[in-house]
């Protein structure tokens with residue numbers, strides 16, 4: 005766990021917005037740089053607390069991989085309320101408050117040598133992208149890389165250029181689907197679980213990483229269990245209300261677990277009997 | 283560490299002397315009730331109080347406290363605000379001393395929290411032993427909090443004309459020696475103290491129908507008990523129980539900007555897991571939408587989750603929540619019903 009001087013626990017540092025890119029109607033990607041050339045030092049799956057003073061603070065997953073940091077990191081933010089709407093008005097050169105990184109991310113070391121299956125629903129791709137790109141940058145250390153991504157509609161698809169690169173790579177098996185197509189859509193139609201019929205898995209040697217809306221977990225888990233993937237090899241990233249990020253405010257509790265400390269990335273075996281988790 | 287004796291008639295001087303160098307707080311009469319408040323005149327201090335509306339927790343985690351100030355415009359960094367004052371708290375009952383151990387753990391573990399800890403380090407706790415039950419709502423004996431042997435700087439026991447003063451820390455000893463004329467206890471004082479302590483025991487009822495050590499195990503078997511639904515039919519989800527509880531520490535964070543829209547502050551305020559919005563996230567998903575789920579969560583924290591994390595029960599049997607609950611929901615009854 006990162007050590008933080010106690011008097012600085014809640015105090016954000018002022019970071020600079022370097023670039024802003026519109027990904028969809030609702031999501032923007034922000035490239036952010038910490039002051040004095042500090043690196044964020046995050047692990048894939050960790051989050052930061054993002055502040056605009058006078059509006060508030062919210063947890064946002066780091067979307068860029070540590071392997072591509074170059075002294076800055078990316079956040080993919082959907083506008084849904086006060087803070088996220090205000091963040092969407094930011095321009096390059098503006099500042100935001102940042103605390104973190106916080107939480108438990110993915111255990112990259114435990115994934116080495118294994119086939120990796122990613123299942124992302126909607127905005128769930130934002131945190132998984134950090135892990136995906138980290139894995140791709142150390143491609144030789146892993147077995148097969150399978151990426152399943154589903155959104156409700158084609159216009160909600162995030163990171164289109166990057167998805168194309170993944171699709172074009174011979175060493176990545178990439179499958180995309182939308183719940184509902186439109187006039188121009190030529191790809192798969194159906195919820196993300198329909199993609200499972202397209203892949204054969206070597207279940208014992210596969211590690212799965214899942215992130216998406218709450219409803220998605222149950223169905224994807226059923227598919228993974230059906231394919232015989234061990235519970236200790238399934239990682240899920242969960243979202244909860246968070247007001248501190250450091251295990252104090254109590255908002256993020258899942259039974260006796262704190263999503264901000266013990267998660268947001270959990271092993272399925274860790275939360276299987278935990279009623280409030282899924 | 284060591285046992286001292288102070289005359290009751292000398293207490294006012296002790297308090298007045300301490301007031302010269304510290305903020306002194308303690309139980310004061312507030313209408314027919316008592317509340318911890320700043321002592322301005324030693325005569326106000328009511329060490330004979332039964333219970334206080336709010337626990338002394340408020341001096342470590344205030345109902346509202348500033349975390350930082352900021353400027354809205356420009357790129358200047360926010361400034362941390364930590365408001366702490368050297369404070370001596372007189373008259374803390376043993377249930378509340380036990381509760382402090384939960385808070386100490388919660389604000390120290392993983393990420394130490396300076397806002398709590400700075401105040402905590404600048405405070406001395408002077409406990410007082412309860413010799414009579416405060417009222418029918420408390421159940422401290424059941425929760426193992428009827429007495430305590432650590433966690434205070436000084437601890438008083440009423441022996442009629444004098445208080446026995448048990449010293450719990452070096453700071454406590456210094457305070458006692460510097461500001462009072464207390465004398466070391468004699469063999470016969472110690473015997474008198476022991477008599478008082480053993481005489482008090484039968485006056486307190488043991489209300490729990492199981493051994494308190496078995497409570498966490500009971501709670502872990504009670505997750506799907508129908509009681510949560512039954513209680514939810516009465517519960518108003520008002521959150522009063524959380525607000526008065528000495529071991530509740532959840533909070534919410536707010537930004538406020540002053541009228542000129544230039545300066546502002548970020549503060550935290552007590553929050554309640556019984557309120558509907560507590561676990562709701564953007565997007566509308568509410569992870570504890572049912573009132574029964576929120577009640578269960580509150581009781582699971584008291585009887586199980588806090589023990590697992592902080593090694594101390596989250597209910598110290600003070601009875602404050604039961605005293606104020608309009609739906610008559612009391613932890614002791616809940617624990618006993620679960621045991622049936």
Ligand SMILES: Cc1cc2nc3c(=O)[nH]c(=O)nc-3n(C[C@H](O)[C@H](O)[C@H](O)COP(=O)(O)OP(=O)(O)OC[C@H]3O[C@@H](n4cnc5c(N)ncnc54)[C@H](O)[C@@H]3O)c2cc1C
Pocket residue numbers: 051060061062063064065066079080081082083084085086087088089127130131242243244245246268559562563564565566
């Ligand atoms: C670990 C983690 C990682 C995350 N990663 C990302 C990420 O990468 N990208 C991303 O975009 N998001 C992410 N989120 C979600 C993000 O934190 C929320 O979207 C954000 O907190 C919303 O804040 P807001 O101020 O914009 O919305 P708010 O203004 O707080 O509210 C949003 C919506 O919820 C409703 N609402 C909220 N609270 C109340 C209330 N008390 N009463 C009534 N209605 C209410 C509002 O009406 C509004 O429609 C993550 C969350 C977690 C926990």
Ligand code: SF4
Pocket residue numbers: 516517518519520521522523524556603606607608609610611
């Ligand atoms: S005080 Fe009583 S009515 Fe109010 S939330 Fe607590 S249990 Fe429910």
Ligand code: SF4
Pocket residue numbers: 523526527528529584596597598599600601602603604613
């Ligand atoms: S749950 Fe009720 S009785 Fe138990 S410590 Fe809290 S306020 Fe006191």
Ligand code: FES
Pocket residue numbers: 245246247248249250251252253254255256257262263264265
């Ligand atoms: S976000 Fe505050 S405890 Fe987890």
